[in-house]
Amino acid sequence: MKNIDKRNQLDEEPFSYVTTKSNTVFLRYEGKDIKVLKGRQAEQFLQKIAGANSVKEEQLILAKVTGNFKRGNER
Numbered sequence: 912m913k914n915i916d917k918r919n920q921l922d923e924e925p926f927s928y929v930t931t932k933s934n935t936v937f938l939r940y941e942g943k944d945i946k947v948l949k950g951r952q953a954e955q956f957l958q959k960i961a962g963a964n965s966v967k968e969e970q971l972i973l974a975k976v977t978g979n980f981k982r983g984n985e986r
Contacts, residue, residue, distance in 0.1 A: 924966065926973035930957070938977055946977050 929937045936948040936956055948956050956976055963969040 921967055921970040921974065924970055926970050926977070928956075928960075928973065938973060940977065948976070 925941050927939045927942075929939070930953075931937075934949075934953050934957075936953045937944050938946040938948065956972075959972050959976075960969055963972060
């Protein structure tokens with residue numbers, strides 16, 4: 912895990928998520944919604960998060976699920 916987050920950006924915990932009653936998952940980056948997971952994708956995500964051993968591992972899972980959403984023109 913040391914080689915994955917070389918700049919220690921995940922230590923700041925920029926990612927978060929919210930789950931609704933209907934098992935819809937909203938993924939957030941610095942408080943802004945960036946992706947919505949529904950159905951099977953949401954179930955798989957929740958299983959992965961439940962298996963995380965640490966906060967940093969949760970952050971890594973969230974980063975991988977969100978993908979490459981930053982393109983340089985965000986404000």
